[in-house]
Amino acid sequence: MQTPEFWKSRGFISTFLLPLSGFYYLGSILRQKLSNPIKLDVPVICVGNLTAGGSGKTPITLALADTLKKAGKNPHIVSRGYGGEQEGPLRVSPSHHSAHDVGDEPLMMALASSQSTPIWISKNRVNGAKAAIKDGADIILLDDGFQNPSLQKDLSILVVDNKIGFSNGRLIPSGPLREPIHNGLKRADAVFVIKQPNDTINEELSDVFTGKEVSSVIITPADETCLSRLINKKVFAFAGIGYPQKFYDTLANLAVDVCETKDFPDHHRYTEGDLNKILSLAKEMGAGAIFTTEKDFVKIPDKFKEAISYLPIRAVWDNPQFINSLLSKLTGTT
Template structure:
């Protein structure tokens, strides 16, 4: 399912009518988080989470953080529930044998950069990672899960969308109220252009209330084919497909058609053959995101161009200082 449009508008009649259900959802989150004690792993745990439902940039953040930790000489492993996958785990993801149907697309994408464990029980996943000689754990999307204690928590938010209408599911996009979520976090990371960052600060600066705040953008990597004036048919099944389409425009592509799919939507052969046929009729190249590409069947993947993106922070200092507090034994962070 795609997020309702009113989630990202000023609160109105629909959100007001749904507010009582949102209050119940928030109460459930608060009660779940109050359960304890959390299990503490034998190594530091860094949680990369959000308070919004849907995509905010957690996966690129986890990749960037993994690369930062590896550059410090550490051996990070990721632990994730494997959203959209069928395996409960704990199981280490093998990109050669596992499919997105089994472990989820995010886990498959992360596994290209560091060892990844899919585990419905995050604590068991962390124990498996430690047994496999991880010396730091990246907990992917565990901010509202009380099973595992973490030493550092990062909240990731899309700077343009911010926290939507500020209401809790189903009245809005939030898993918990903004102030409640931020009060439990160590660092806020907003991702977007300078214009988006300005919009975010104007809308939510008061809620941040002086907490450590890093900003960054998702930058597309060069592709093997020049993008300037390339005629493309673009599809994306991510939290905010329009952001991907804007990225393509920024790269100079001529977009002939776009297809915004539901987040994590299965890419059946029937759907892909339809998109490929439409592209042939339009004389266009089919393009998609890195996260969508891992859900393609092996036979269709060569026919679809993938546009990978990487997170670049405007200033690594807030994050590096947070890492230094959690991991005092490591050497100083590499220069950006």
């Protein structure tokens, strides 16, 4: 879905939908209260958020996997595989699976990690985690599993975008929240705030996170050479993510001349018609390059990939000592 504009403020439409948010609240409370989480034989780290739409969970999940591997662990990432048709449990193989099979984010993670970190998809998180353990995982990383109560978590991390925050602070459908902020924070062991290199953490967010372990994370290009293709060129950018403006802001912060943008709904499946339209619009605007996100690029047919580039990104810890300390109890290292 495309992120509704009315989620940004508490206007008429948001207020009109508040009664439906009440039903959503009751459903989320009952789901947590009636659950009986299963305890696994290996630690489970959950990376999630409180809002619908992208907040930066995927690059953080991959960065945590790299940090754990450097500590001598063998983490496997388990995802629901949103948007994919396979039920799982299934280990993602970029050479055999498409985004249509396993979902765009799991396929993107598998490509980004070059299979150094196994990625699993499973509609049933318990079955997915057990399959990963059978395959040798000694730590499970749950990608976007914060509201899923089926597994007992040993460490729960909330990811929040410094600029977007919690938008209007209301529950779905009148706002983006999957659950009330105070409820989510009670279950969180730490909060990671995604921000730009020179920004400080939003004061309003700092007040909300009082008493919680908080660290900032910076999202940077994973491949600096790709930026050389953007120098002195007008760039047409498009994205089908929760908050496309985040991608455009990233390009702008890299001094890229973005001449035009085109938004698509989150997890959008691109048709040839969509892509031909993009090529036509870029030509009309005199763009010298067309860029999108990694998540979008994995869904583009090969015949269009020569004309479209993507910006690979990675998460960089603002405070590596904090991360190492947070993980030390699970890794047995100091």
